[in-house]
Amino acid sequence: MVDQPVDGEYPEHWEADVVLRDGGTAHLRPIHPSDADAVQAFHMGQSQNSIYMRFFAFKAKLSSKELKRFTEVDYRDRVAFVITIGGEIVGIGRYDRLDDPTEAEVAFNIADAHQGRGIGSILLEHLAAAAHENGIRRFSAEVLPENRKMLMVFSDAGYDVKRHFDDGVVSLEFNIDPTEKSRAVMESREHRAEARSVRDLLTPSSVAVIGASRKWGTVGYQLLEHIIEGGFSGRVYAINPEALELAGMMSFGKLSEVPEPVQLAVVAVPYEEVAAVVADCAAAGVKGLVVASAGFADDGERGLARQRDLVRQARANGMRVIGPASLGIVNTHPDVSLNASMAPSLPLRGGLGLFSQSAAIGVSLYAASSRRRLGLSTFLSAGNRADVSGNDMMQYWEDDADTSAVGLYLESIGNPRKFSRLARRLARIKPVIVAKSDAMGLRLPPGHAVRTTQAPAGALDAMLRQSGVIRVETIEQLVDVAQVVSGQPLPAGPGLAIFSNSQALGKVVADSASSHGLGIGQMVAGVDLDAGQSVALPALRSALLAALESDAVHAAVAALLPARGLTVDSIAEVLAECSVKSGKPVVAAFTGILDPSVYVEGMVGTGERAVPCFSNPGAAVAALAAVVRYSEWVSRDHGHFVEPEGCDPQRARDELEAHLRDVRGEQLKQLDPAATRSLLGHYGITVLPSVGFDTPDEAVAAAEALGWPVALKTTDPSLRHRLDLGGVRLDIQDAESLRLNVLQMRRTLSRYGDPALEVQTMAPVGQACTFRAIEDPLLGPVISFGLAGDAVNLLDDWAHRVPPLSAADVHDFIRGPRAARKLFGYQGLPAVDVAALEDLAGRLAWLKDSHPEIALLEFNPVLCGASGAVILAADVRIGNAAQRTDSARRAMLG
Numbered sequence: 001m002v003d004q005p006v007d008g009e010y011p012e013h014w015e016a017d018v019v020l021r022d023g024g025t026a027h028l029r030p031i032h033p034s035d036a037d038a039v040q041a042f043h044m045g046q047s048q049n050s051i052y053m054r055f056f057a058f059k060a061k062l063s064s065k066e067l068k069r070f071t072e073v074d075y076r077d078r079v080a081f082v083i084t085i086g087g088e089i090v091g092i093g094r095y096d097r098l099d100d101p102t103e104a105e106v107a108f109n110i111a112d113a114h115q116g117r118g119i120g121s122i123l124l125e126h127l128a129a130a131a132h133e134n135g136i137r138r139f140s141a142e143v144l145p146e147n148r149k150m151l152m153v154f155s156d157a158g159y160d161v162k163r164h165f166d167d168g169v170v171s172l173e174f175n176i177d178p179t180e181k182s183r184a185v186m187e188s189r190e191h192r193a194e195a196r197s198v199r200d201l202l203t204p205s206s207v208a209v210i211g212a213s214r215k216w217g218t219v220g221y222q223l224l225e226h227i228i229e230g231g232f233s234g235r236v237y238a239i240n241p242e243a244l245e246l247a248g249m250m251s252f253g254k255l256s257e258v259p260e261p262v263q264l265a266v267v268a269v270p271y272e273e274v275a276a277v278v279a280d281c282a283a284a285g286v287k288g289l290v291v292a293s294a295g296f297a298d299d300g301e302r303g304l305a306r307q308r309d310l311v312r313q314a315r316a317n318g319m320r321v322i323g324p325a326s327l328g329i330v331n332t333h334p335d336v337s338l339n340a341s342m343a344p345s346l347p348l349r350g351g352l353g354l355f356s357q358s359a360a361i362g363v364s365l366y367a368a369s370s371r372r373r374l375g376l377s378t379f380l381s382a383g384n385r386a387d388v389s390g391n392d393m394m395q396y397w398e399d400d401a402d403t404s405a406v407g408l409y410l411e412s413i414g415n416p417r418k419f420s421r422l423a424r425r426l427a428r429i430k431p432v433i434v435a436k437s438d439a440m441g442l443r444l445p446p447g448h449a450v451r452t453t454q455a456p457a458g459a460l461d462a463m464l465r466q467s468g469v470i471r472v473e474t475i476e477q478l479v480d481v482a483q484v485v486s487g488q489p490l491p492a493g494p495g496l497a498i499f500s501n502s503q504a505l506g507k508v509v510a511d512s513a514s515s516h517g518l519g520i521g522q523m524v525a526g527v528d529l530d531a532g533q534s535v536a537l538p539a540l541r542s543a544l545l546a547a548l549e550s551d552a553v554h555a556a557v558a559a560l561l562p563a564r565g566l567t568v569d570s571i572a573e574v575l576a577e578c579s580v581k582s583g584k585p586v587v588a589a590f591t592g593i594l595d596p597s598v599y600v601e602g603m604v605g606t607g608e609r610a611v612p613c614f615s616n617p618g619a620a621v622a623a624l625a626a627v628v629r630y631s632e633w634v635s636r637d638h639g640h641f642v643e644p645e646g647c648d649p650q651r652a653r654d655e656l657e658a659h660l661r662d663v664r665g666e667q668l669k670q671l672d673p674a675a676t677r678s679l680l681g682h683y684g685i686t687v688l689p690s691v692g693f694d695t696p697d698e699a700v701a702a703a704e705a706l707g708w709p710v711a712l713k714t715t716d717p718s719l720r721h722r723l724d725l726g727g728v729r730l731d732i733q734d735a736e737s738l739r740l741n742v743l744q745m746r747r748t749l750s751r752y753g754d755p756a757l758e759v760q761t762m763a764p765v766g767q768a769c770t771f772r773a774i775e776d777p778l779l780g781p782v783i784s785f786g787l788a789g790d791a792v793n794l795l796d797d798w799a800h801r802v803p804p805l806s807a808a809d810v811h812d813f814i815r816g817p818r819a820a821r822k823l824f825g826y827q828g829l830p831a832v833d834v835a836a837l838e839d840l841a842g843r844l845a846w847l848k849d850s851h852p853e854i855a856l857l858e859f860n861p862v863l864c865g866a867s868g869a870v871i872l873a874a875d876v877r878i879g880n881a882a883q884r885t886d887s888a889r890r891a892m893l894g
Helices: 033-044 048-055 064-071 119-133 148-155 180-202 219-229 271-284 297-316 359-371 390-399 416-427 459-466 475-487 503-515 533-548 568-582 617-635 649-662 673-681 696-706 735-752 807-814 818-824 834-850
Strands: 016-019 025-030 078-085 088-097 103-110 138-143 162-166 169-175 206-210 235-239 249-252 264-267 288-291 320-322 328-331 338-341 349-356 376-381 405-409 432-435 470-472 495-500 519-524 555-560 586-590 602-604 611-614 690-693 710-714 728-732 757-761 767-776 780-787 799-801 854-864 869-871 874-878
Touching: 016 180, 016 297, 025 119, 025 297, 033 064, 033 078, 033 088, 048 103, 078 119, 088 119, 103 119, 119 138, 119 148, 138 148, 148 169, 180 288, 180 320, 180 328, 180 390, 206 219, 206 271, 219 235, 219 338, 264 271, 271 288, 271 297, 297 320, 349 359, 349 390, 349 475, 359 376, 359 405, 359 475, 376 390, 390 405, 390 416, 405 475, 416 432, 416 459, 416 617, 432 475, 459 470, 459 799, 470 475, 470 617, 475 602, 475 611, 475 617, 495 503, 495 533, 503 519, 503 555, 503 617, 519 533, 533 555, 533 568, 555 568, 555 617, 568 586, 568 602, 568 611, 586 617, 611 617, 649 673, 649 834, 649 874, 673 874, 690 696, 696 710, 696 735, 696 757, 710 735, 728 735, 735 757, 767 834, 780 807, 780 818, 780 834, 799 807, 807 834, 818 834, 834 854, 834 869
Parallel strands: 103 138, 206 235, 206 264, 235 249, 264 288, 288 320, 349 376, 349 405, 405 432, 432 470, 495 519, 495 555, 555 586, 586 611
Antiparallel strands: 016 025, 025 078, 078 088, 088 103, 138 169, 162 169, 328 338, 328 376, 602 611, 690 757, 710 728, 710 757, 767 780, 767 854, 780 799, 854 869, 854 874
């Protein structure tokens, strides 16, 4: 629920840039009275057939009364959105609330020239989201039977559409609450559109370098030179008003002079000229921009304003933007061969896709991968990441057959909730390696709307692990792991075979493997490699193949000192052969080689005969251990997202809306115990009854109603769990004892003022635990679990997860805290009912994911015994819902 608009205002989050089905962009916004002339022009530009389909009759022109009705809406009972490209309206969608306040009639009109671009589906998503905020639950529509395109918009949306034919019209109605199917449909459409938009950027048929220069060393000179020398398969144009010839080709003074369409523009002009260049590109029908120019978000508030204008201008005219301050893009596919970057040459072709933000990090990442001879499929430097992001690249890589593994260096995450969803999906088919410095908090990239975050420490890293991401901290660690996953099979388990020609070195490697959680399936130290190439290599091949045949061995590390008569290449060839034959990964660590001309760091060999080599055996083991953990994640049955039985989100939503009617702005409202019990009850969650009182007689009456024995406690949040401070008294058996305890507790607590008291039914003995859930502006819902007391209060020993949760996520969540060992029997204590905690976690996750208006929810304590878990106290605080960065409508961040 949001604050209702007044005086013609609408919620700002309703306005959005969107990606269309064909990869182009458009702007969606609520309609305004000033749109009357544009709506009339839109209507008059439609064919007779389109007008008939919309109005069931032909109208050559809209009357002034009709224009007034169509453009003047209240943004509550009547809402209309327009989609514009280049300022021109290309689609209109609206709803009007009916007599039943929970139902509205919806209608669309799409420009003839833009039909088939998915505009109707986008309008439906945004109208449904706005209607939902305004308390509408169902849409209805009337469509002519011959209007098959509009009928498909409704039937393909993922809703359960009921239809009937009456008087020559098809009447439709459906519930607009998001369902698993409707979310899947939206995500599939989003994926196809965003993947297409990136594909168009990386596979252009023509490129223009705007700001190309003949001055050696300038950005414009190098970009043009690298595109040409990289062997780009398409057409290349140099744009410079002061040069007639550049790089051996005729130069054009401006883009409009180019004789054929340009798909991608690489912009390298001073920042003050970029706006004019973007306008020229829009007029010429350019599809995408790579902006190398600096002077935007890197130039303070003035630069941020310029950057926002740049993105707004480009998206409004159908263009995606890479940058500003981008190092460029690379695509090594032989049909493209595009090096529109500052990299001096086209990289080796391979299966690794790379993404970085700042140009400096991009240079380092490119250099590290080149040193290691890692072949790349694609590379993109996002610079200030004003538009095209790592999320966009993951959408593209998911479908790209040339990419087998991906690496991203992230300095900021603009949409972590979407990142989690995309990374989880991509990681199931391709390794996703993310380098993120521990110093990097959860923040937006420069130029995006500022939001503060409430996420607890560790929540972001937990989200990455939950998503199957291989998390590293440095560029070197990223390429370490990339070496292993780029050309090696995934290990089927943690068993490791270690080969070394040094006993001491083999022992060091074994200790490192154990510290990383790897098991030693076989140890072969003291391998004789000094017998000469004809003897030593066959012996190494035979011994390694024999070890890899063991079911206890899932990977091998060969840690070798220099050997007489053997080259690194010859040894690597044997190791690669054994890996191919066994179908198990083999990595090498060559230590002690001082000759700088001998290559020991990176991929040695070619194709499937290449083996990842390291100069440091510790780095080899750490990279392999990270890949083992990823392989275990991939092989697990994650199950479906947990939706426990006996839950009624709609009734809970109705109650929350009633409670929120008197909440304004950022104000939070704490639900009273009765409202809390009612809300939780809709998710099958019960709280142990408690009753407040003023007098001892009222306390006895409450205890009689609850049943003896009872506990006596204060409601003060800082004292209610503190037995040592006198805030709790347990196992009170009768009325006389209760009266005495009330008097004694009030004397004890008088030093803290006069806190209120309550009695509660005694809970069974069990381990005290704590659950907490918050709504974070970026991550969305975050739930946390720990063992109550010192574990969470002093040691901050929490497990965190971001809903929705799969069965595997719930399993790991409860076992996440270090103190969780106590749940399974510890120092003579019996094991508790972990299944009950998992059930509670699943219900809490679904509740929090369904209701962003719940700002904070805490169960403390939860007593879990041998059978069942009991919540002793629940705190629920609600407020106007934060708009999640990954919601039930497609919108580009920015």
